[in-house]
Amino acid sequence: MPSQVYLVRHGVATWPTWPGPDAERPLTAEGARRMEAAAAGLARRRLIPDVVLHSPFLRARMTAEILATQLDRLNALHAHPALAPGFDVDHLHDILIEYGDAGTVMCVAHNPDLGEIVMRLSRHPVMFKEGTLAALTIKNSDRFKLAWQATAEDLASDEPL
Numbered sequence: 001m002p003s004q005v006y007l008v009r010h011g012v013a014t015w016p017t018w019p020g021p022d023a024e025r026p027l028t029a030e031g032a033r034r035m036e037a038a039a040a041g042l043a044r045r046r047l048i049p050d051v052v053l054h055s056p057f058l059r060a061r062m063t064a065e066i067l068a069t070q071l072d073r074l075n076a077l078h079a080h081p082a083l084a085p086g087f088d089v090d091h092l093h094d095i096l097i098e099y100g101d102a103g104t105v106m107c108v109a110h111n112p113d114l115g116e117i118v119m120r121l122s123r124h125p126v127m128f129k130e131g132t133l134a135a136l137t138i139k140n141s142d143r144f145k146l147a148w149q150a151t152a153e154d155l156a157s158d159e160p161l
Helices: 029-044 058-070 089-098 113-122 152-156
Strands: 004-009 051-054 077-079 104-109 133-140 143-150
Touching: 004 058, 004 113, 029 058, 029 152, 051 058, 058 077, 058 104, 089 104, 089 113, 113 133, 113 143
Parallel strands: 004 104, 051 077, 051 104
Antiparallel strands: 004 133, 133 143
């Protein structure tokens, strides 16, 4: 079982003016820029996951591609249907079993799912603004500790997390 999981909310996406299906909403140019800066901050800090998984929704895929590119993990980038809206603790457990050989798994998904998962597993509320990352340390299959959390802006800065 992995020792750590990074839960990431996708970057800022087009809303409410997007005319198409919700699953096809892209990141805005500003959302992509913020995620590039956040990913560069993760790379500077050497907070690099073994695998980067994302929801099949476009905004999550775009976010994950930015992260995987900056973190040199494009070969470990995969869409995972369980990360679509409706993602829950049971889905997370299944993913952690599926990727049991990885040390750190990054999951790019959606709100309110991410906030509910972190609250249920760690008993700590996290406000998942777009681009927020919550790092959970896995004690065993049913014990998780919120190690740290950071917004995209926090990740992009040179300040300690």
